[in-house]
Amino acid sequence: MIRFEQVSKVYDRRSRPALQDVTVEFERGQFVFLVGASGSGKSTFIRLMLREERASAGAVYVAGRNVARLPGWRVPRLRRSIGVVFQDFRLLPNKTVFANVAFAMQVLGKGREQIRQAVPEVLRTVGLDGKERRMPHELSGGEQQRVAIARAIVNRPDILLADEPTGNLDPETSLGIMAVLDQINENGTTVVMATHDHDIVNQMRRRVVELRDGRIVRDEQAGGYRTASAAPDEWVATVGETVQADPVRPQPARVETAEGPR
C-alpha cells in the first residue's frame, strides 16, 4: 500500500537531512505506529506520502503510484485516497458537525443525496450519533477529533494518516479515539499514526516503526513504544529481522525483554 525505497529528504543543504535512506513498506490493512522524538522525521514521512513535499532521493509509492514523480494535476486524486487527521483537529468553526463532514464531500462535487446518506453513517461510525447540528466549540476535544476523523474517512480513502491525533487529549479520551481508529482499521483501511503517546502504543501492540534522526531504527510487528534494554546499534539490528516477517494483520505480542516505560 505504502512503500518507501531509499528515500531521503533534505530541506536545507547545510543542515542534517530530515529523512535519510529510508526503506519501509506498509501493507494494505495494516495499523502502523510511527514513533520517535520531535524532529526525528515523522512529519516529513507523512508529508511525503501526501505529496506535500517531494523526496530529494528515492521513491515513495502510495497505492501503486510513485508519488514523487506524480504530475501536479494528479495530486488531488492521490489525496482522495488518503484521509488525514491532525493534532489540532482543523475543523471549520463556523460550520456544524454535519457541515464540516459534508464539506469534504461537497468539494469533491458529491451529490446532495449521497451526502445526506453518507454523513450520518460516518458520524455513527465515530460515535457522534445525534450531534450533527452542534458547532465545533460546543464539543469536547475528543468529540472534535471524532468529527475530524469522520471528515477524513467520509470519502472512503484506502489510507488514513493520523499525525498525533491524541496529542491534545487526555488519556481516557485518547483511548476512545484509538477505538475509533481501530474500528476503521478493522473495516480495511490502512492506518498510519504518528504519535508520542507511550501508553497507546504499548496497549495496542501493533506494528511500530521508530525514527531517529531521519533513519528507521526499529520496526517491530507488535511492538511497544520503546524496547528499554536495547542499545541503539541493536535497534538497527532488529530492523532486518522484523521487516522479513511482515504479515498483514498484527501478530500476538512478541515476548519482550522489558515492558515499555510508562
Add this chain to the structure above:
Amino acid sequence: MRFAFILGETFSGIRRNLSMVVSVILVTFISLAFVGAAGLLQLQINQMKGYWYDRVEVAIFLCTDTSTTASCAAGPVTDGQREAVRDLLESPTAAPYVKSYEYESQEQALEIFQEQFKNSAMAGTVTADQLPESFRVALVDPEQYEVVNELFSSMPGVELVSDQRELLEQIFSLMNMASVIAVSVAVVMLVCAVLLIATTIRLSAFSRRRETGIMRLVGASKTMIQLPFLLEGVIAALLGAVLASGVTWAIAEFFIGDWLTRQYPGTGFIAGGDALVLVPILIGVSVVLAAVSSLLTLRRYLKV
C-alpha cells in the same frame, strides 16, 4: 451541485470580504467610466467627421461695409465683383476642384447666425449688414483647398477664403487630446484596480485558508479550490463595468443626446444607442483584467 457549491463559496467569500469587494467595484467603475468617456469622444469625433466632411466647405467671404482687410479697401462688394467670383466658380479653371457651390446672402447668414446663437444675447443685436455674404464651395478633394485659396483670395471684393475643415480639425484635435487624457487617467486607474483586485484576492484567500487547506487535503481539484476566488474578483470587476457602462450610456443619452443636441442643433451628436458599442468593450476589459490579476495572485498565494 458542483457549480452551486462553487457559487455558494464565491458569495460567502464576497460577504466576508465585503469592504474590499466594494472598493474593487468602485475603482473598476471609475476607471472604466474614463475608458467609456474616451470611447464616447472617439465616437463623437467619428460622427462629426461623417456629418461635417460632407457639408464643410471652403467659404469665400465677400466684402461688407465693416470689412477692414486691404482687399476690401474699396468698400463693399459690388454686383460686378460678385458675378466675377460666380463666373470663376463656373469656369473650366475651377471645374476640376469645385464639386458644387451655393450663394449665401447676408439675410441667410443672419438666419443661420440667429439659429446658432439663439440662446445668446448676441442674436438680437446683430443685423444682416454686419454679416458677410459668401459662396459656400464644396470641393472634389478637400485637400486641395490651397488651389482654391490662390484662385479666389486675390480677387477684388473677396475679403477672405477660409477652409472650414481646418476649424473642424482644430476641434477634433482638441477632442482627441481630451480622449488621450481620459485614457491616461483610465490606465492609471486600471492599474489601481488590478492591484486592488490582487490584494482583495490575497486577503480573501488568507481569510479562508482553513477551508482551502481542508479542500487540498481531501483532494479537491485545483478548479474547485481556485474558482471561487477567481469568480470573486471577476464578479466585483463585472459589477464595476456594469456601473461604468450605465454611466457611459447615461452621458451619451442625456448629456450628449439630449442636452447638447438641444444646445447645438444642426451638429451631429451621438446618442445612448451609439454608446452601446462600448458596453462589450468595458465588460471585456474588466473580466480579462480581473481574471488575469486573480489568477496571478492565486498562483502565488494559494497553494493547491
